[in-house]
Amino acid sequence: MAPGATGASAAVARLARAPAAPRRVARARAPPPARARVAFRARAAVFSEEDAPSTRAASSRSARSSASSSSSSSSSSSSSSHGAADSGGYLAVSPCASLRGVVPIAGAKNAVLALLAGALACGDEVVLRDVPIGLADVRAMIDVLRSVGARVDVGGEDANTANTPSSGVVVVHARAEDLRASPSADAVAKLRASFFAAGPILARAGRVSMPLPGGCAIGARPVDLHLDGFRALGAVVEVTSRGVVEARAIARDGKLRGAGTHVMRFPSVGATHAIVMAASLAVGDTTIVNAAAEPEIEDLAAMLNASGAKIRGAGTSVITIEGVGVAGSGEKGDGGGGGTGRGGLGGCAHDAIPDRIEAGTMLVVAACVGSTLTLSPVIPEHMTATTALLIDAGCSIDVGDEVGGESKSKSNSNSNSNSTSRRRSMTITPPPRGGLRAVDFTTAPYPGVPTDMQPQLCVLNACAEGVAIVRETVFESRWSHVPELRRMGVECDFVDADGDDAVANANANANANAGRALRIVGVGARGLRRADVRGSDLRASAALIVAGLAGPTRVAGLAHLDRGYEGLDAKLRGVGADVERRPVPPRK
Numbered sequence: 001m002a003p004g005a006t007g008a009s010a011a012v013a014r015l016a017r018a019p020a021a022p023r024r025v026a027r028a029r030a031p032p033p034a035r036a037r038v039a040f041r042a043r044a045a046v047f048s049e050e051d052a053p054s055t056r057a058a059s060s061r062s063a064r065s066s067a068s069s070s071s072s073s074s075s076s077s078s079s080s081s082h083g084a085a086d087s088g089g090y091l092a093v094s095p096c097a098s099l100r101g102v103v104p105i106a107g108a109k110n111a112v113l114a115l116l117a118g119a120l121a122c123g124d125e126v127v128l129r130d131v132p133i134g135l136a137d138v139r140a141m142i143d144v145l146r147s148v149g150a151r152v153d154v155g156g157e158d159a160n161t162a163n164t165p166s167s168g169v170v171v172v173h174a175r176a177e178d179l180r181a182s183p184s185a186d187a188v189a190k191l192r193a194s195f196f197a198a199g200p201i202l203a204r205a206g207r208v209s210m211p212l213p214g215g216c217a218i219g220a221r222p223v224d225l226h227l228d229g230f231r232a233l234g235a236v237v238e239v240t241s242r243g244v245v246e247a248r249a250i251a252r253d254g255k256l257r258g259a260g261t262h263v264m265r266f267p268s269v270g271a272t273h274a275i276v277m278a279a280s281l282a283v284g285d286t287t288i289v290n291a292a293a294e295p296e297i298e299d300l301a302a303m304l305n306a307s308g309a310k311i312r313g314a315g316t317s318v319i320t321i322e323g324v325g326v327a328g329s330g331e332k333g334d335g336g337g338g339g340t341g342r343g344g345l346g347g348c349a350h351d352a353i354p355d356r357i358e359a360g361t362m363l364v365v366a367a368c369v370g371s372t373l374t375l376s377p378v379i380p381e382h383m384t385a386t387t388a389l390l391i392d393a394g395c396s397i398d399v400g401d402e403v404g405g406e407s408k409s410k411s412n413s414n415s416n417s418n419s420t421s422r423r424r425s426m427t428i429t430p431p432p433r434g435g436l437r438a439v440d441f442t443t444a445p446y447p448g449v450p451t452d453m454q455p456q457l458c459v460l461n462a463c464a465e466g467v468a469i470v471r472e473t474v475f476e477s478r479w480s481h482v483p484e485l486r487r488m489g490v491e492c493d494f495v496d497a498d499g500d501d502a503v504a505n506a507n508a509n510a511n512a513n514a515g516r517a518l519r520i521v522g523v524g525a526r527g528l529r530r531a532d533v534r535g536s537d538l539r540a541s542a543a544l545i546v547a548g549l550a551g552p553t554r555v556a557g558l559a560h561l562d563r564g565y566e567g568l569d570a571k572l573r574g575v576g577a578d579v580e581r582r583p584v585p586p587r588k
């Protein structure tokens with residue numbers, strides 16, 4: 001425990017502990033595939049509102065599991081920690097012979113959530129564009145910001161419904177004098193990214209009182225790596241028995257100090273976000289080794305740099321941050337970028353990167369239906385792991401000309417554009433239906449195959465000819481789509497599999513999956529069987545909808561979908577799919 005840490009609660013001790021040494025875990029084999037029960041009759045529960053995930057209960061389950069050490073695991077794939085009741089009805093999806101056209105790709109959910117947290121690090125106005133403001137997670141994150149005193153104005157097209165595509169503008173102004181250190185527990189419980197806000201609040205207010213977050217129920221998801229980072233930056237941290245992280249700067253001036261070299265055990269995306277934001281406002285320098293390299297981190301750094309931060313190496317595994325101090329500290333900050341010249345960050349205008357996971361999902365749609373589709377805009381370099389798999393599966397991918405100029409990140413006080421990712425269109429031409437080949441894959445931190453694409457890529461394999469082996473090394477319980485795919489007639493079982501467990505071993509949480517893999521036997525030209533299914537997390541819901549395009553399906557669990565896909569059903573209809581959102585039918 002860090003010097004000066006108060007309390008020795010069991011939760012803190014567990015959070016501080018390094019994970020147990022990697023070991024092979026004995027596992028029971030998964031039960032044999034459920035035999036078909038005719039879907040619409042047998043699965044009344046799938047469509048009952050009563051079995052919708054309950055907000056409070058699920059959130060507190062998640063909080064407890066978040067508080068547990070990284071060596072513990074929780075099998076929570078059948079429930080959600082998302083706060084929304086499942087009032088979204090279901091999607092009736094019919095198989096379609098062909099699709100055609102251009103799918104608009106929204107700003108990236110996971111980038112936007114980090115950017116909103118990043119705006120709390122800034123003393124002046126931050127204008128964020130390409131924000132999918134219809135997403136439940138974006139709205140919940142805005143609630144988190146408002147609950148700590150930030151002014152947030154939301155504008156742009158079609159800002160009001162979860163299932164309408166939009167391209168919104170959000171203006172955040174988090175003035176130092178208004179900033180409060182205790183976000184609303186209800187808002188925080190709704191999503192994982194809420195915890196990203198702890199870093200900037202701690203750095204600016206000198207303390208934070210942060211409830212443990214929500215998020216998809218796909219694994220234990222502790223926050224120990226975030227807390228290690230705060231301690232390295234000179235904070236004392238404790239987790240109360242009520243599941244609230246209490247952190248405060250040790251220094252009497254209430255400021256964080258540069259951590260020097262901080263090595264992360266695993267390249268956690270969220271912990272990297274949190275440390276980058278907090279270290280930017282610390283006094284002194286920090287180098288994060290084994291940082292996450294995801295594009296969303298590069299995007300956050302671009303926004304912070306345009307506001308006056310001094311971050312180098314974002315998008316690689318070593319990130320160096322020269323802390324500019326907090327406003328009024330007079331310790332650092334030279335007025336460059338959007339900085340205030342008195343320490344602290346200023347403001348900027350920033351366009352969020354396109355959503356590589358939404359785009360990847362649409363590529364799988366095209367592949368499963370066997371139709372050519374164009375997506376726009378995308379940043380192709382962010383998607384290479386996914387596109388390489390699709391090419392192996394027999395698809396061809398063409399990258400088009402630049403669309404809409406380069407991604408912009410413009411400081412309020414000068415015109416230093418520091419992000420140059422090119423947005424383009426991308427066209428996928430798959431083989432005719434039945435011609436897809438199965439592809440083995442293993443998820444891994446960027447630039448590996450994204451875990452957020454794993455369920456959708458399982459569906460790709462379900463639609464292909466042949467047998468695929470899928471390994472998940474990031475989230476131990478991200479398999480909730482598997483029983484639902486079985487209901488759709490896909491043979492899939494967990495099998496022992498050798499391979500490189502290096503990534504899983506670094507991430508003790510995923511050890512439950514070390515040495516085991518999902519074996520999927522594709523249905524090929526036969527197509528999938530009619531079924532009623534329920535998505536139990538965001539990407540599982542999306543994957544099951546994609547599967548429905550190859551076999552008639554009613555997919556419940558839309559509250560998950562609406563967290564992270566803005567108007568997926570409307571976008572699918574826009575290219576010719578037969579997808580209809582319907583209310584929950586009465587119970588029989």
Ligand SMILES: CC(=O)N[C@H]1[C@@H](OP(=O)(O)OP(=O)(O)OC[C@H]2O[C@@H](n3ccc(=O)[nH]c3=O)[C@H](O)[C@@H]2O)O[C@H](CO)[C@@H](O)[C@@H]1O
Pocket residue numbers: 070110111113192193219220221222223224225226227266267268269270271292451452474475476507509510
């Ligand atoms: C809002 C957001 O951006 N969510 C993304 C983010 O989640 P998130 O930031 O939660 O994911 P992390 O990269 O932190 O988690 C990866 C692994 O590290 C473990 N871990 C994480 C933090 C920690 O303190 N201790 C620890 O052990 C987790 O349990 C998990 O097994 O990255 C994930 C990995 O690409 C994506 O699937 C999520 O969509």
Ligand SMILES: C=C(OP(=O)(O)O)C(=O)O
Pocket residue numbers: 110191192193214215216217218452538539564
């Ligand atoms: C897992 C995801 O989100 P979160 O981290 O917010 O649960 C996701 O976007 O797939």
